Amino acid sequence: MTAATAIEVRDLTKVYGKVRAVDSVTFTVEPGRVTGFLGPNGAGKSTTMRLVLGLDRPTSGTATIGGRPYATLTEPLRQVGALLDAGAAHGSRTARGHLAALAASNRIPDRRVAEVLEMTGIAKAADRRVKTFSLGMRQRLGIAAALLGDPPVLMLDEPSNGLDPEGIIWIRELLRQLAGEGRTVLVSSHLMGETAAFAEHLIVLGRGQVLADTPMKDFIASRVRPRVRVRTSEDERLRALLKEHGYDPVRSDDGRWHVDDAEVDAIGPLAARAGIPILELAAEEATLEQAYLDLTASATEFTAVPQEA
Numbered sequence: 001m002t003a004a005t006a007i008e009v010r011d012l013t014k015v016y017g018k019v020r021a022v023d024s025v026t027f028t029v030e031p032g033r034v035t036g037f038l039g040p041n042g043a044g045k046s047t048t049m050r051l052v053l054g055l056d057r058p059t060s061g062t063a064t065i066g067g068r069p070y071a072t073l074t075e076p077l078r079q080v081g082a083l084l085d086a087g088a089a090h091g092s093r094t095a096r097g098h099l100a101a102l103a104a105s106n107r108i109p110d111r112r113v114a115e116v117l118e119m120t121g122i123a124k125a126a127d128r129r130v131k132t133f134s135l136g137m138r139q140r141l142g143i144a145a146a147l148l149g150d151p152p153v154l155m156l157d158e159p160s161n162g163l164d165p166e167g168i169i170w171i172r173e174l175l176r177q178l179a180g181e182g183r184t185v186l187v188s189s190h191l192m193g194e195t196a197a198f199a200e201h202l203i204v205l206g207r208g209q210v211l212a213d214t215p216m217k218d219f220i221a222s223r224v225r226p227r228v229r230v231r232t233s234e235d236e237r238l239r240a241l242l243k244e245h246g247y248d249p250v251r252s253d254d255g256r257w258h259v260d261d262a263e264v265d266a267i268g269p270l271a272a273r274a275g276i277p278i279l280e281l282a283a284e285e286a287t288l289e290q291a292y293l294d295l296t297a298s299a300t301e302f303t304a305v306p307q308e309a
């Protein structure tokens with residue numbers, strides 16, 4: 001049975017001229033977890049989100065929320081919170097004025113305005129005109145607007161855009177918290193590393209098509225070969241030990257060893273038992289991003305080819 005707040009996309013297609021921006025896309029976004037929506041530029045993420053929100057008409061197929069098209073929802077801000085374009089607020093309005101107008105048109109109590117200003121960290125700037133806001137502050141205001149109706153479904157397009165490092169940590173925690181409360185949370189991004197920090201589930205688009213729809217941990221387990229970086233004062237002993245245990249260490253110019261298909265949990269104790277001093281031991285971070293880039297490589301190449309208008 002479908003959850004009452006799942007986002008369901010079925011055989012969705014959107015054609016602009018000769019571009020199949022979204023090409024027979026089918027997926028379900030389930031409540032209670034953050035779903036990362038990844039894909040290179042032009043993959044069709046924003047178009048898919050616009051179609052779900054009824055901002056554009058599909059060429060064919062359907063997109064529903066809790067089984068209903070967005071356009072048929074009553075008081076939609078109470079059901080679906082969306083961040084699509086951080087520039088959407090009127091520049092001459094204050095942040096508080098912008099949110100108050102949205103609240104009034106959706107029968108949302110005015111006190112909720114102060115709550116979301118607080119939640120998104122812009123309460124101090126609430127009475128400034130939006131045109132004086134930095135990109136990061138606009139982004140926070142967009143998130144405040146999405147949260148205004150306390151909706152069970154959230155769709156956020158690149159919410160980390162323009163946020164400083166502290167803001168990026170804040171948004172990660174917010175997304176996890178919202179999903180933990182049982183909400184349906186779909187978040188688009190270009191960056192796998194960033195997405196892995198908050199998403200439990202992953203949908204990857206490329207060239208308008210679904211390339212992967214999988215729990216994050218399965219994506220990592222099936223596509224990411226664990227790799228370890230290690231440095232020692234006893235290179236030859238470490239190399240011999242690793243070889244003896246079936247690893248194939250490769251030494252780089254900076255003196256570090258890189259070991260494919262190895263985990264720190266295995267290498268650390270192995271070296272310790274052999275009495276080999278370890279000066280540095282780390283899992284290589286880049287491999288998840290690399291797995292994502294490999295998956296989308298062919299789709300990216302296609303978009304780099306000039307297309308007929």
Ligand SMILES: Nc1ncnc2c1ncn2[C@@H]1O[C@H](COP(=O)(O)OP(=O)(O)OP(=O)(O)O)[C@@H](O)[C@H]1O
Binds near residue numbers: 045
């Ligand atoms: N209104 C439009 N008219 C014509 N083509 C469009 C329109 N909107 C999107 N496209 C095209 O559809 C394709 C998908 O674009 P979309 O913005 O959905 O991708 P995206 O994955 O969100 O990319 P980005 O990460 O760059 O935002 C692109 O080739 C884009 O040029």
